[in-house]
Amino acid sequence: MLGTIKASRAASHNILLALLGCAALAACQSRGPDIVLDPPEGPAKRMVTQGQAKKIVVQNLTSCAHTNPKMNLRVAAVGEITATDGTVITVPANTALQRKEGPLSYDLYNECNKVLPPNAAAVSTDKVPVIEVDADGEVVTGFIVADNYFELYVNGKLVSVDNTPYTPFNSAIVKFRVKRPYTMAFLLVDWDEYLALGVENMARLNDPWYLGDGGLIAKFSDGTVTDSSWKAQSFMIGPLDSPNDVVEKGNLHFFDKLGRTYPHVKKPACRDNCYMVHYAYPKNWQSRTYNDLNWPRAYEYTDEEIGVTTLTAYTRYPEFFEGARWIWSSNLVYDNVVIARKLVR
Numbered sequence: 001m002l003g004t005i006k007a008s009r010a011a012s013h014n015i016l017l018a019l020l021g022c023a024a025l026a027a028c029q030s031r032g033p034d035i036v037l038d039p040p041e042g043p044a045k046r047m048v049t050q051g052q053a054k055k056i057v058v059q060n061l062t063s064c065a066h067t068n069p070k071m072n073l074r075v076a077a078v079g080e081i082t083a084t085d086g087t088v089i090t091v092p093a094n095t096a097l098q099r100k101e102g103p104l105s106y107d108l109y110n111e112c113n114k115v116l117p118p119n120a121a122a123v124s125t126d127k128v129p130v131i132e133v134d135a136d137g138e139v140v141t142g143f144i145v146a147d148n149y150f151e152l153y154v155n156g157k158l159v160s161v162d163n164t165p166y167t168p169f170n171s172a173i174v175k176f177r178v179k180r181p182y183t184m185a186f187l188l189v190d191w192d193e194y195l196a197l198g199v200e201n202m203a204r205l206n207d208p209w210y211l212g213d214g215g216l217i218a219k220f221s222d223g224t225v226t227d228s229s230w231k232a233q234s235f236m237i238g239p240l241d242s243p244n245d246v247v248e249k250g251n252l253h254f255f256d257k258l259g260r261t262y263p264h265v266k267k268p269a270c271r272d273n274c275y276m277v278h279y280a281y282p283k284n285w286q287s288r289t290y291n292d293l294n295w296p297r298a299y300e301y302t303d304e305e306i307g308v309t310t311l312t313a314y315t316r317y318p319e320f321f322e323g324a325r326w327i328w329s330s331n332l333v334y335d336n337v338v339i340a341r342k343l344v345r
Contacts, residue, residue, distance in 0.1 A: 034181060035343075037291040043251060044235075044279040048243045051273060053079030053091045053196035061097055062164050064112035071111055076149075076166035079195035089278055091196045092236065093189045093337050096151050097165055102158035103131060105150075105172035108143060108320070109313040112164060120319040123173075130175045131159040137179040142220040143320040145171045145313060147306065149189040150216065153286035155182050166191040171313040183288045184224070186340045188328075190214035196276055197239045198336045211239075211267060213332045215306040216340060217314070217324050225324035230342045232298035232327060234335040235281060239274030246277045251294045253279060253335075260331045261305045276336075285339055292341050298327040305332065 057078035064073055078098055079091045096102045106128045107115040117123045125141055133154050144150060149165040151158060152174060160174040190212050192198050202210035218226045234253045237246050247254045259265035268274055284290050303309050306326045314321065329335040 035289060037293070038284065038287075038289050040291045040294060041282050043248065044282060046248070047083035047085055047087050047089060047278040047280070049081045049083050049089060049196055049276045049278065051081075051196065052194055053081035055079045055195065056090075057098065061095075062112065062166060066112060066114050072167045072169070073112075074167045074191075074193065074200075076191055077193075077195065081196045083278065089196075091276075092191055092198075093149075093187070095149065095165065095187070095189065096158060096161045097149070097163075102151070102161040103129065104163040105144075105160045105170075106174065107163070108171040108173045109316065110164060110170040111168040112170070118316065120317045123317065123320075125173055125175065128173050128175045130177055131157070133157050133159070133176055133178040133182070135177070137177045137182075138222070139175055139177050140220050140222050140224075142174045142218055143171065143317070144174060144218045145169075145216070145308075145311075145321070146186075146188055147213070147215040147308075148191040151187040153185040153187075154178055156185075156284070156287040158286075165189070169311055169313050171317070180222075181343060181345045183290075184342050184344065185286045185290075186216060186218075188214060188216055188338045188340060190336045192336065197272075197274055198236070198276065198334070199239060209267070209271065211265060211333050212336075213262065213307065214328050214335065214338060215301060215308070215326045215332065216328065217321055217326045219321050219324040222344065224342065224344050226298070226327045226340075226342075227325045228297050228300050228327070230298040230327055230340050231292045231295040232329045232338055232340045233292070233295045234329040234331070234338050235279045236276060236337040237331070237334055238276035238336065239268050239270060240277065240334075241268045241270045241274070243275045243277050252296055253277070253329075255331055255334050259333065261301065261333060262307065265333045281339070285341075290341070295341070296330065298340055299330050299332075300325040300327055301332055302326070
C-alpha cells in the first residue's frame with residue numbers, strides 16, 4: 001500500500017512538473033530547440049500621412065474575365081503619399097500582385113473567372129498546384145478567405161498571392177509541401193478607394209465615405225486553423241482626427257477611440273484631412289525565424305462582426321472552414337494593413 005501511495009505521489013509530482021513546464025513554455029512563447037529565432041526587434045518606425053494619396057496605378061489590379069451589372073466590381077488602384085518625415089509610402093500596400101511576384105491564388109470561388117461551385121461536394125483540389133517548400137515534407141491543403149487581399153508565405157517562401165485584391169469577394173485553395181515545424185505568415189490588406197484614408201464608396205448603403213473592415217479565415221488539412229493563437233500586428237491605422245490617438249506600448253499599436261467593430265464604430269470628423277499612422281514592416285517578417293514573440297495575439301471575430309453572413313465565397317463551403325475563426329488585429333475597422341503569423345508544430 002505504501003509503495004502504491006509513493007508511486008501515486010511520484011506520478012502526481014511528475015504531472016505537476018509537466019504542467020509547470022508547459023506553463024513556462026507557454027509563458028515565454030518558446031519555439032523549442034528546433035528553431036533558433038532571430039534577435040527581437042525594437043518598436044517599428046512610425047510614419048504619419050495626411051490626406052489622400054496620388055494614384056500611381058489607376059487601372060484595376062483585378063483581372064476580371066467575366067463581368068455583369070450585379071457584380072460588385074471595384075477598382076483596386078495603388079497610390080503613393082509622402083509622410084511627414086519625407087518617407088514615400090505605397091498605399092494601401094506594396095504588394096506582390098503589383099510587382100507580379102509569386103503564384104496567383106487558385107480559385108475556390110471567383111465570379112471574375114466563373115468558378116462558382118454550389119457546395120463543398122462540387123469542389124476538387126486535384127488540380128491545385130503544390131508549391132514546394134521542403135522536398136521531403138507533407139502536402140498541406142488550405143482554404144482561405146481574406147477581406148480583401150492576402151499573400152501567404154511558408155517559411156519565407158511566397159506560396160499564394162490573392163488574384164482579386166479588392167472585389168468581387170473571392171476565396172482560394174492552396175497546396176504546399178513542407179516539414180514541421182513551419183511558419184505561416186500572411187500579409188493582409190483591407191483595400192480602399194480613397195487611398196491613404198482607408199475609406200470606401202459604399203453605394204449600396206448610400207454612404208460615399210464608408211469605413212471598411214478586414215478579416216481572415218483559413219483552415220488547413222494538417223489541422224491548423226486561424227484563431228487567437230496566431231500573432232497579428234497592425235501596420236496602417238486610420239483615418240484619424242489626430243495621429244496622437246494611436247497608443248503605442250512597445251510593439252502594441254492600439255486605437256479604439258472611435259470603436260473597433262460595426263455597428264458600434266464612429267467616423268472621425270476630419271474627412272479629406274484625416275491622418276493615417278503607418279509602421280515600417282520589419283525585416284524578414286515572412287521568414288521562419290522572425291521573432292514575433294512580442295507581437296499581440298490575433299483577435300477573433302464572428303461572422304456578424306465581419307459582415308459575411310451572406311458572402312457566397314464563404315457561406316457555400318462551411319465544411320472547409322469548420323473550427324476556424326475570423327481573425328484580425330485589435331481594431332477590425334481602423335487597422336487597414338495587418339501581418340498575421342503562426343508557428344505550426
